[in-house]
Amino acid sequence: MLWLVSRLYSFSKVSPMLSAIAVAPSLPYQSKMCFLVGVVAFLLSQGPGYGQEATIGNIPADANGKFVIGPEYRIDPDLTDRGNPKGKAFEFAMPLADSKIFRGDDATLDSKKPVRKERKIFVYVPDAYVDGTKAPVLVMHDGPSHWNLVRNALDNLTRSPDPERRLPAFVVISVQNGGDDSKGSQRGLEYDTMSDRLARFIDGEVIPAVLQHPEIRKEYPQFAITDDPWGRAVMGCSSGGAAALTMGWFRPDLFRRLITYSGTFVDQQDDDAAEEAQYPLGAWEYHSSMNLIGNSEKKPLRIFTHVAENDLRANDAEETYHNWVMANERTAAVLESKGYEYRYIFSKKSKHCDNRVFEHTLADTLVWMWRGYGE
Numbered sequence: 001m002l003w004l005v006s007r008l009y010s011f012s013k014v015s016p017m018l019s020a021i022a023v024a025p026s027l028p029y030q031s032k033m034c035f036l037v038g039v040v041a042f043l044l045s046q047g048p049g050y051g052q053e054a055t056i057g058n059i060p061a062d063a064n065g066k067f068v069i070g071p072e073y074r075i076d077p078d079l080t081d082r083g084n085p086k087g088k089a090f091e092f093a094m095p096l097a098d099s100k101i102f103r104g105d106d107a108t109l110d111s112k113k114p115v116r117k118e119r120k121i122f123v124y125v126p127d128a129y130v131d132g133t134k135a136p137v138l139v140m141h142d143g144p145s146h147w148n149l150v151r152n153a154l155d156n157l158t159r160s161p162d163p164e165r166r167l168p169a170f171v172v173i174s175v176q177n178g179g180d181d182s183k184g185s186q187r188g189l190e191y192d193t194m195s196d197r198l199a200r201f202i203d204g205e206v207i208p209a210v211l212q213h214p215e216i217r218k219e220y221p222q223f224a225i226t227d228d229p230w231g232r233a234v235m236g237c238s239s240g241g242a243a244a245l246t247m248g249w250f251r252p253d254l255f256r257r258l259i260t261y262s263g264t265f266v267d268q269q270d271d272d273a274a275e276e277a278q279y280p281l282g283a284w285e286y287h288s289s290m291n292l293i294g295n296s297e298k299k300p301l302r303i304f305t306h307v308a309e310n311d312l313r314a315n316d317a318e319e320t321y322h323n324w325v326m327a328n329e330r331t332a333a334v335l336e337s338k339g340y341e342y343r344y345i346f347s348k349k350s351k352h353c354d355n356r357v358f359e360h361t362l363a364d365t366l367v368w369m370w371r372g373y374g375e
Contacts, residue, residue, distance in 0.1 A: 051065070051066035051067050051068045051344070051346055052065065052066065052067050052068065053067070053068050053069075054067035054068060054069050054345075055069070059364055059368075060164075061164045061165060061364075061367050061368060061371060062164075062368070062371050063343070063368070064341060064342055064343055065336070065342075065343065065344070066332060066336075066343075066344045066345075066346065067343070067344070067345050067346070068345075068346045068347075068348065069345060069346070069347050069348065069357070069360060069361065070309070070347045070348030070349050070350055070357075071348045071349035071350075073350075073356035073357065073359065073360045074359070074360060075359035075360065076359065076360060076361075076362070076363040076364070078152070078153055078156045078157055078160075078165075078363040079149045079152050079153055079156075079359060079362055079363050080152055081152055081155070082152075082155070082156050084127075084155040084156055084159060085127040085155065086127060086151075086155055087124055087125050087126040087127045087128075087129065087151070087154065087155065088124070088125050088219055089122070089123070089124050089125075089151070090122070090123040090124075090125075090213065090215055090216050091120060091121070091122050091123070092120075092121055092209075092213055092215075093118040093119065093120050093121065094118060094119050094121060094205070094206070094209055095117065095118045096115065096116060096117060096118060096119065096178060096186075097117075099201070099205060100205070101197060101200060101201040101204070101205065102178055102186070102189070102190055102197075102201055104116070104117075104178060104179075104186055106186075106189055107272075108184065108189060108270040108272050108273050109184060109185070109186060109189065110183075110184030110185065112184075113179070113180040113184055113185045113186070114179050114180055115178055115179045115180070115186045116176070116177075116178055116179040116186070119175065119176040119177070119178060120143060120144075120176040121143070121173065121174070121175055121176070121206065121209065121210065122143050122144045122147055122172070122173075122174040122175075122176075123171065123172065123173055123174075123210055123213075123216065124147070124150070124151050124154070124171065124172040124174075125171050125216070125219070125220065125223075126151075126154040126155065126158055126169045126170070126171070127155065127158075128154075128158035128159065128169035129169045129171065129220075130169075131220045131221065131222050131223065132222035132224065133224065134224045134225060134226040134227070134228075134231075135169060135170060135171045135223075135224065135225050135226060135231075136168050136169075136170040136171070136225075136226055136228075136231035136232065136233070136370075136373060137170055137171045137172075137173060137207070137225050137226070137231065137232050137233070138150065138170050138171070138172050138173070138233045138234070138235060138366075139173050139174075139175065139202055139206075139232070139233070139234045139235070139247075139255070140172060140173070140174040140175065140234075140235050140236065141175060141177065141191065141234070141235070141236035141237075141240030141241075141243050141244065142176070142177050142187075142236060142237065142238075142240045143174030143175045143176045143177075144174045144176075145174055145235075145236075145237070145240070146355075146358050146362065147172070147174050149358060149359065149362050150172055150362070150366070151172070153167065153362065153363050153366050154167060154169070154170070154172070156363075157363065157366070157367065164367075165367050167366060167367065167370055168370055168373050168374060170231075170233070170370070171210075171225060173202075173206060173207070173210055175202065175206055177190060177191065177240075178190055181239070182239075182268060183268060183269075183270050183271065184270060187239065188239065188268065188269075188270060189270065189273075190243065191236070191239035191240055191242060191243035191246075191264075192239050192242060192243070192264065192268045192269050192270070192282060192283065193246075193269055193270070193273055193275055194246060194250075194269060194275045194278070194279040194282060194283065194285070195246075195250060195275050196247075196250035196251045198243055198246065198247055199246075199247040199248075199250060199251035199254050199255060200251070202234075202247070202255075203251075203254050203255075207225060210225070211223060211224070211225060229252060229253055229254055229255060229256045229300075230256050230257070230300075230373060231373060232254060232255045232256065232257065233255070233256075233257035233258070233259065233369055233370070234247050234248065234255050234257070234258055234259065235258075235259035235260075235261075236259070236260060236261070237260075237261040237262050237263075237353040238261075238262050238263070238264050238352065238353055239264040239268065241259075241260030241261055241262060241263035241264060241305075242260070242263050242264040242265055242268075242283045244258045244259060244260050244263075245258055245260055245263065245265070245283075245286065245303065246283070248299070248301050248303070249286070249292070249299065249301070252299045252300050252301055256300055256301050256302060257301075257302050257369050257370070257373075258301060258302070258303045258304065259304045259365060259366075259369055260303070260304065260305050260306065261306045261353060261357065261358065262306060262307060262308060262311055262312070262324060262328075262352045262353045262354075263283075263305055263306075263307070263324075263327070263328055263331070264283060264324070264327075265283045265284065265286050265287060265324075265327040265328060265330075265331050266282070266283060266284050266321055266322045266323070266324065266327050267281045267282045267283070267284045267321035267322060268282055268283065268322075269281075269282030269283070281321050283327075284321045284327065286331060286334075287327060287330035287331045287333075287334050288318075288321075288327075288330055291334065293331070293334045293335060293338060294334045294337065294338060298338050298339060298340065301340065301341075302340075302341045302342075302369065302371075303335060303340055303341070303342045303343075304342070304343050304344075304345075304365055304368065304369055305328055305331055305332055305335070305342065305343075305344045305345075306328070306344065306345040306346075306347065306357065306361070307324060307325050307327075307328035307329065307345075307346060307347075308324075308325075308347045308350040308351050308352060308354055308357065309325070309346070309347060309348050309349060309350055310349070310350060310351045310352075311324035311325050311328070311351065311352050312324040312352045324352065328344075332344035343365070343368055345357075345361055345365075347360075347361075
């Protein structure tokens with residue numbers, strides 16, 4: 001029902017005829033009802049994939065809303081090596097035992113699920129970065145993740161001849177998770193918990209470690225990262241996508257540009273987490289039950305979301321609180337209803353965190369996400 005209401009609302013905004021017919025005094029009641037029933041039937045026939053059909057490069061850089069891609073996919077040329085000057089890549093490790101936030105010994109962890117002793121951090125500084133300037137930053141979860149695609153996008157689009165498609169010279173910090181997956185895991189603790197804990201970890205431990213790293217300092221003696229939350233983006237897939245939204249939701253003073261693919265906006269928070277008392281259905285609460293997005297004051301966030309047609313548990317009933325397609329459709333609908341700057345991609349004949357979807361969309365996603373920065 002929520003999906004249908006959101007579609008009717010969207011349809012009425014772009015179809016003056018619907019509004020006009022609904023209030024026209026000269027039309028009989030039966031005629032109005034027949035027309036509205038027809039509209040509802042049309043929208044239902046479209047299913048969750050209803051939206052503007054899109055291909056590479058045909059979505060305006062500033063366009064918000066819902067777009068449908070597939071079933072054919074190809075890699076965007078801007079995500080390939082086009083021979084442009086390369087930046088510098090760095091890699092180092094952070095022992096979990098040294099952390100004040102994620103030490104790997106949380107009481108909610110399942111002893112059968114392994115925890116890493118250290119997490120790798122991957123950093124890419126694009127060729128376009130000028131030492132001494134405060135760089136914007138993209139934090140990527142599950143590092144290295146789609147590291148090479150993002151590096152190619154930076155190499156190509158920081159020097160794009162098209163100003164509408166040009167990226168700022170942001171630094172990439174790709175952070176490895178703490179290990180394993182789902183409830184009872186270190187990764188689940190970090191990504192699926194409804195709190196500001198991960199945002200504090202990235203801001204207070206990871207970014208300072210990057211800024212102080214001797215190899216980076218050797219190459220860039222005046223290396224700096226902006227404190228402007230509009231210059232700080234986060235990207236992830238699955239629970240990493242939920243983590244991106246959670247970082248911005250709980251700490252919009254730190255991170256405001258959020259990219260989520262196949263977001264785990266479902267009930268995957270640890271059952272014995274302290275946060276269960278306040279958010280008993282975990283990330284499902286964003287769009288349903290508590291409906292945090294709909295029932296909260298609009299936050300200063302720019303949000304990209306995506307779901308695949310054949311995403312996880314796509315046929316599950318609502319009462320499982322674990323249907324990825326339902327969760328992402330509802331998230332997009334409530335973001336639209338609240339007037340957020342958002343873009344939502346529904347990918348046909350694709351699966352959870354499908355690499356083809358990243359190759360097809362990521363350049364456009366990055367361009368849209370950084371729209372307006374520095375203006």
